[in-house]
Amino acid sequence: MKIGLTGGIATGKSTVAAMLVERGALLVDADQVAREVVMPGEPALEAVASLFGQAVIHTDGTLDRKALGGIVFNNSELLAQLESILHPAIRGRMQLRIRQYEEQHPRQLVVADIPLLYETGQEGLYDGVMVVYVPQQLQLERLMERNGLQEQEAQRRIGLQMDIEQKRSRADWVIDNSGSLETTRRQVDDFWKSKDLP
Template sequence: MPLVALTGGIASGKSTIARRLAEHGATIVDADAIVRHVQRPGSPVLDALAAEFGADIIESDGALNRAALGARVFGDSDAITRLNAIVHPAVRVESQRRIGEALATDPDGVVVYDVPLLVEARADDPWELIVVAHAPADVRVRRLVDIRGLTEPDARARIASQVSDEERLAIADAVIDTSGDLADTIARTDELWGTLAERIRTRAGR
């Protein structure tokens, strides 16, 4: 069963690629969904976050106030390190469980791990292919402003807080350029799917 990692910076079109790969039959394991799962009300991770960053990051209904937590750690590298030390191990365990479940269900299927923080946390995992969704920073800024309603300074700050494009591209086995329109991104994703087995064989033979 091919195990493919899909990553990309904020507003890179990664989710569009994941949805298209799912339409082709891939099983998508979504790291963001796993983060929300391990931070659910009453979870050990949420308790640890409250102990580390303050009980006021928890809403009255017991759910995490993500905006409050984000404001507390944004731009603070030490705080982000402490946050990751709490969240990443739980995400790793749950992602491995879901990947194992997918393997048991369809041993011949393709599993795609959709993960924003691949460079930061999972680059050395045994992926058979690493795919990077890529668009220039200015394109991503425009998307964040036009689609998500951020101000341009906020959009640029969000992009700057992540690893650089160069670091992401350095680990890529395949790059999907998403700077065009939706149809172009879909076509490039279809091309990747059609050549997936060949790309994996090429990588294995390096």
């Protein structure tokens, strides 16, 4: 069985992912794969360099994320071009890793941790989607505290993603992470038992 795991920024997705891994799930993390596909020698990095020039490449051949961010984040057209290079590379590598896990460990749960799963239309690739949920006000407070942000900037970042209530309504399983860690852990346990996982 393979599931997509998503949520909003600062809802505790990584915490729930770690709890699933503790129970024996195999994790494929989109953020980690996103870093892998832009390593020196990777086709995606070469495509990024040919589009944006050597200004986005450090002298050691690695991607200069800060320079790239400075170019694309105020230019939606360039950001779309960057995403057209990175998203297929990330998705392709994730699907390959998921297939390998399914072949090598057919009885184990495979979890794909994808922050923008709904936003990028990937829900159909999985047997179901688990959303890690907290109410938006708590999400805002946690993000401000975690990243040391002013309210306006935190609101802006939350606004870049699909509304958490919308994600919750589309989910196959919801883990409400607004209480204690123990309460979250119990919900993960209940999910695990309901699926009769090894």
